[in-house]
Amino acid sequence: MTTKKIFVTGILATALSVVMFSPLSDAQAATTLTLAHAHPVEDSQHLAAMRFAERVKELSGDEITIRVFPNGQLGNDQAMIAGVRGGTIDIELSGNPYFSGLVSELNVLDLPFLFDDYEQAYRVLDGDVGQGLLSRMREQDLEGLAFWEIGFRNLTNSRRAIESADDIKGLKLRTTPNPAHIAAFEALGANPIPMPFAELFTALETGTVDGQENPVSLIRSASLADVQDHLSLTAHAYTAAPLVMNKNRFDSLTDEQQQLLRDEAQEAARYQRQLNQERISIDLEFLRQQGMQVVEQPDRASMRDRVADAVRSEFTAQHGSELVEAVERAKTAN
Template identity: 40%
Template sequence: MAFKTRTLLLAAALMTALAGPAAAQKVLKVGIGLSDDHPQGLAVKKFGELLAQKSGGKLNAKLYASGSLGNDVTMTSALRGGTLEMTVPDSSTLVSLAKDFGVINLPLTINTEQEADALLDGPFGQKLLDKLPEKGLVGLAFWENGFRHLTNSRRPITKADDIAGLKVRVIQNPLFIESFAALGANATPMPFTELYSAMEQKAVDGQENPGATILASKFFEVQKHMVTSRHIYSAWVLLLSKKTWDGFSADEKKAVQDAAREATLFERKTIRDFSDKALAELKKEGLQITELPAAEQARMRTKLAPVVAKFSKEFGEATSKEMFAELERIRARK
């Protein structure tokens, strides 16, 4: 009997050992609008590797790229509903949930990547992320999208006035719409997932995005001209569903946070390296690139001043003042 009992116990232990890890493993679906070889996609994969390491294999992340699970708005909504675990939307798409996020995109406000890091990794950035849990979201970190540039299929942009009359696709966000309207463009909001075909079919003349996105999305195939306008700094937010977060143990939460922190450093380095090479690659692919002279960027700033003033109030005067004051402190420390 003792032998049979030991055999049964060993068999039970073996079955538990085999079934345990599979049963305990949680796979987080991460949806993004960009391709899997874009720096954002590479960073999500890195996050998944780090998460598996730090959780002892209990947590894993699986990437769903190229808008296969929807666009930024629909995926964020899925997180709030608990039907998707993670996504990495542009911060501008969160304005409808927490208007303060809009201040990040105020035109010609953030000057360098280093300023952006100091601002978003500090108390100001954390204050923004703290507004998300009540909306059913947990913000883990800010990732870099980069400074946005304008492309089009009609003409080179050598001065601010050249933007007038172009039909430009913009993010579905009033600040972006009014910014390009102030520059004289016909601003046309649409989801990113529809953009390539819209340019291919000449439904829009152009678009505005960072160089890494322009290259990775192969917009050079349907665009002729690009100007390095750096008109808006753009950030992504690494988001997790609060319903998913609330189901984690304390150890799992720590693993997620630690993986997010390391993946953020990886993402920023990756996208900056990629962006440095992007301009040369885009030129090689035939895109004609012009640089907006400082005097013309100053003219652009003047045209956009009423928009900055209006949206500083709309997004929250206190938040806007806090951001501008923090940027001044960051610049003073240089």
């Protein structure tokens, strides 16, 4: 063999050994995931999603990159959930009511006046009850990573101040498609109209609906003060927001990557909750400055008396009382 042939053969052998025995390049090893949600970029959901993406990228050593698509860029809530189930979207965040059609037991979290404060809700969501509810999503090709939040819902409308249950009668209110939400407003004499959040502002602006119900933070970030005159701090229901992932995509990751996503999803949940708590008073003052008339202490008891037991009875008639009782125990657990 000539010297030239020996030299070329040596180069080829060296190159082959690099391919066979060296780690995959960053481009080959990297995993890119999409994360979609419906809220504005100013909202705590988006801020938490960006923190989640940054920490996962850093702690995975750049093995996992998450691209965040806010503001319904990949569709409304129901379309995004369908995208995750079908594998066209990897990770998605929506309010719990949008999942209750797939896993009806989740409806327990949306029962009116179920929680007295945020700490009660967190004990349930982060404990065995919450984890059990997330695990039920696997039958729907979804892997539940953690519960983030929408928060306590408050009523806004363009017609009148809401001081008591009687003031709700006759209002056309946008709701989620959740059966508990719809039943509660029917019991109060309102006309509940389910629709995606992405369609809400236009519906309020055109008068298709008179009002809606969401946390103060979202009322501000979605600029609802531009189309609503009255805000009543009813806190009539708490809404969680499951962060879910396509199950097949999740199962394709290593055990370490799966645990990283779970851990950072929970860390981001804590971060989002903290943001919401810090911003409540600031957001409320901002809405006042925008001209909203705020009823800070409406007669919540008059509302609770009309809806709490009735809606809870409907749930237990369908699912039994065991899950509701488990929630009640978890609310006060140490």
